[in-house]
Amino acid sequence: MLASLMLISACQAKYDHADHAATTPSAPSAAVSINKVTPSGPAPEGMVWVPGGTFWMGCDDCDMPDAAPAHLVTVDGFWMDRTPVTNAEFAKFVKATGYMTIAEQKPDPKDFPGVPEENLVAGCAVFSPSPAIDSLDNPYAWWRYVPGANWKNPEGPGSTTNGREDHPVVHIAWDDAVAYAKWVGKRLPTEAEFEFAARGGLDRKRYAWGNEMKPAGKWAANIWQGRFPSQNTLEDGYERTSPVTTFAPNGFGLYDMGGNVWQWCSDWYRPDYFAQLAGWGTTRNPQGPADSFDPQEPGIKKRVQKSGSFLCSDRYCSRYLVGSRGKGATDSGSSNVGFRCVKTTG
Numbered sequence: 001m002l003a004s005l006m007l008i009s010a011c012q013a014k015y016d017h018a019d020h021a022a023t024t025p026s027a028p029s030a031a032v033s034i035n036k037v038t039p040s041g042p043a044p045e046g047m048v049w050v051p052g053g054t055f056w057m058g059c060d061d062c063d064m065p066d067a068a069p070a071h072l073v074t075v076d077g078f079w080m081d082r083t084p085v086t087n088a089e090f091a092k093f094v095k096a097t098g099y100m101t102i103a104e105q106k107p108d109p110k111d112f113p114g115v116p117e118e119n120l121v122a123g124c125a126v127f128s129p130s131p132a133i134d135s136l137d138n139p140y141a142w143w144r145y146v147p148g149a150n151w152k153n154p155e156g157p158g159s160t161t162n163g164r165e166d167h168p169v170v171h172i173a174w175d176d177a178v179a180y181a182k183w184v185g186k187r188l189p190t191e192a193e194f195e196f197a198a199r200g201g202l203d204r205k206r207y208a209w210g211n212e213m214k215p216a217g218k219w220a221a222n223i224w225q226g227r228f229p230s231q232n233t234l235e236d237g238y239e240r241t242s243p244v245t246t247f248a249p250n251g252f253g254l255y256d257m258g259g260n261v262w263q264w265c266s267d268w269y270r271p272d273y274f275a276q277l278a279g280w281g282t283t284r285n286p287q288g289p290a291d292s293f294d295p296q297e298p299g300i301k302k303r304v305q306k307s308g309s310f311l312c313s314d315r316y317c318s319r320y321l322v323g324s325r326g327k328g329a330t331d332s333g334s335s336n337v338g339f340r341c342v343k344t345t346g
């Protein structure tokens, strides 16, 4: 939708901060635990068991007010897709159902009062930076609304997913992700489930894989290297998305829990939700706030996204930090937004 350009920019642009303070690992907490309960049946195809337990959710030293304070959360065990949903998997869904994503649909004039009819064309936001850009002040300088861009044509008409069958599907709005999940008999993860899973059994680490950005000198996720948005040095090998099993899995055997693509959660987004939870002691299976509120764009309903994407770097966004959060309007995707599913029982 047209809104996606505006919304995605808002989703990411205002999160930038130049650098991080070094993380001081917190002392082990007796309250933290990983459940020992094993699943009753075999793993559903393509899924791994996340045992559940109690963990510190959020991040106190990320310099991101909406991710603070860290607070204790308990989640029950669940099955989770080993990887984000791929283009090949999404293609099966579309073939079976004829589903048309929001990015493929002509925007409804009643949702865009005042916009000339000729401007209401199906499409989505595609990352398209000019080499001359250096300022981070204006996301419109690197996001472009591309008519005809959608999951099948990620960069617009003429582009295809050929050769990218094992990459995460992109240009997925929240409603699209929910439709897929229902079809496949799964659901979207709650934000708490996603973060517990992303931490892979580690306690209050900076990334899904530990505290070092480049363990043993190697990039551990598909993010951005170089000076965003005009210089990508491609040290991790990928300018845009990467095959979903390119980088090593985390401690639970899950791939791409940081970087590559943003992934939708079921929760509404509010920046003050963690502060609410922190006042209630340990929260069990939080489902998110009852409503959405983003002071940066007050009238737009947003859901939580996690993991950051191939566009995140320490100069911009940095929401690949495992305790951090993203957000997006439910009717908007972009060229770096996908999802994965979970289910409670096998």
Ligand SMILES: [Ca+2]
Binding pocket: 222, 223, 224, 225, 234, 236, 237, 238, 239, 240, 310
């Ligand atoms: Ca990259």
